[in-house]
Amino acid sequence: MNMLITGGAGFIGSHAAEEFINKGYDVTVIDNLCSGKKENLPSSVNFIEADITDYNFSSLFQKKQFDYIIHFAAQIDVRKSVENPIFDAHINIEGLLNILQSTVNSSIKKFVFISSAGVMYGNTDEPADELTPPAPVSPYGVSKLSGEHYLASYHHNHNLNYTILRLANVYxxxxxxxxxxxxxxxxxxxxxxxxxxxxxxxxxxxxDYVYVKDVINAVVKCLDKGNGEIFNISTSxxxxxxxxxxxxxxxxxxxxxxxxxxxxxxxxxxxxxNYHKAKNILGWAPxxxxxxxxxxxxxxxxxxxx
Ligand SMILES: NC(=O)c1ccc[n+]([C@@H]2O[C@H](COP(=O)([O-])OP(=O)(O)OC[C@H]3O[C@@H](n4cnc5c(N)ncnc54)[C@H](O)[C@@H]3O)[C@@H](O)[C@H]2O)c1
The missing domain is CATH 3.90.25.10 (UDP-galactose 4-epimerase, domain 1)
Known part of the structure; x- marks a missing residue:
């Protein structure tokens, strides 16, 4: 199985790279190393140092047929997004579109989009479930929500299979x-x-603090379940x-x-x-x-x- 992990040299992405290498996947990581580190990666990963906003994914997809794409690469700093929303949108929206556009006519089995729960739901008296209307106030939250909508659009227009994971505070x-x-x-x-x-x-x-290995278990479980669905990944x-x-x-x-x-x-x-939907459909729990x-x-x- 061939897997592409964007942002795979970063904190969460590198745990995914490690997990799928251990499972015997052929793993390719694309990362511009703006915050990630190459030494986070197992040596058997195919590493491409590139920026998702201008990398030619189509030529990569012509050379190699990927079964799965896990998209972690992002501008992740909420305050930076408030200071420079154009930069945030460039990475988090245009960068995503650059990849998605190249998946058209490819036969990938699943695109996993890593989204964020905190910025999506705002202050929550009760644990927020996926039916809670998203109300992002930061440009980072807006760009993550846009990404989610783009995936639904690519599914509608190009039959892309996808799953969205909204992560709580990962550590x-x-x-x-x-x-x-x-x-x-x-x-x-x-x-x-x-x-x-x-x-x-x-x-x-x-x-709501969730351990990184639990997040990776959720990524593993959603590869063949939860098409077109959004899941909160948290501990509640x-x-x-x-x-x-x-x-x-x-x-x-x-x-x-x-x-x-x-x-x-x-x-x-x-x-x-609230992570009950992930429990019911993916069989996932922290x-x-x-x-x-x-x-x-x-x-x-x-x-x-x-
Ligand atoms: N850490 C959390 O608590 C948390 C919570 C919710 C969602 N997330 C999401 O999880 C994902 C991973 O976050 P993380 O905490 O591991 O952060 P991180 O900064 O460690 O990882 C992001 C990776 O993406 C790379 N990257 C950034 N911009 C890039 C670009 N333009 N081109 C190529 N690579 C680029 C960075 O070098 C880095 O390796 C992000 O999408 C983030 O929004 C994280």
Missing amino acids: GPRQDPLGEAGVVAIFANQMINRKQSILFGFGELIR EPTTVKELFEKMRSNFTDIPDPLFLPARPGELDRSIV LVDLNQGLTSTIEYFKNLKK
């Missing part, structure tokens, strides 16, 4: 500890270096940033108390997502609980420092 090894998102990686790095962490929203912001477990910080701190000694500051503009108070996932992630970052 795990290889997440960028210096990025704007990814609070687990940021705290891990700060704790290892005994630096004070800042808890925005006075530590009361609530999130609410955790405040303060609780997260304390769980992580218990893996260390002498961690300074955090600084509590107000939430930054645009930050959600509460983002919790297997890694937060304590377990945090321990593995902290171990990874500690080993990096050695």
Whole structure:
């Protein structure tokens, strides 16, 4: 089976590349390495350093028949999208279209689009399911929702089989500890270096943290199920940033108390997502609980420092 993974040198994409190499797939990764790293990839991956916005996918598809495409490559920074929505749309909409247009007349079995739950549903009192009307306010959320609509359009016009996974807050090894998102990686790095962490929203912001290996299990399960469907991939477990910080701190000694500051503009108070549709149709549920996932992630970052 031939698989193309865009953004496969990044945090989540590299776990997908590893999983499908281990399953015996022939895996090709396209990544411009703007945040991804080549060393995240197993050596047996066919790596193409290229930008999804101008790469000639048609000529690649003429050389090789892909069975599956998993699309992770994206501009992922919400604040950057507010500052420069044109750049965000260039990568997240035009980049996607550049690939989709090349799939026309190809016989790929499934296109998996990696979308985002938090930006789609906004603040949620109850865990939001897929019937909750999307209400993105950031350009990043708008570009992800546009991507979802484009997939439905390519299905309608060109019979493309696709599945959309709306991910909650993903954490795990290889997440960028210096990025704007990814609070687990940021705290891990700060704790290892005994630096004070800042808890925005006075530590009361609530999130739904899902471990990266569970996300990859969902990608595996949707290859042959859930055509034309959208699935939330989450744990439905609410955790405040303060609780997260304390769980992580218990893996260390002498961690300074955090600084509590107000939430930054645009930050959600509460983002919790219901994954029951994925359970019913894909037979997927998260297997890694937060304590377990945090321990593995902290171990990874500690080993990096050695
Ligand atoms: N991390 C999360 O919590 C989370 C939550 C919801 C959705 N997502 C989605 O998951 C996907 C992967 O996110 P991640 O957290 O692994 O981020 P990441 O930055 O580690 O991965 C993105 C990868 O895409 C590559 N890339 C970016 N622009 C590119 C371009 N123009 N051409 C080619 N490659 C390009 C980067 O170099 C990187 O390797 C994204 O689509 C993101 O929107 C992530």
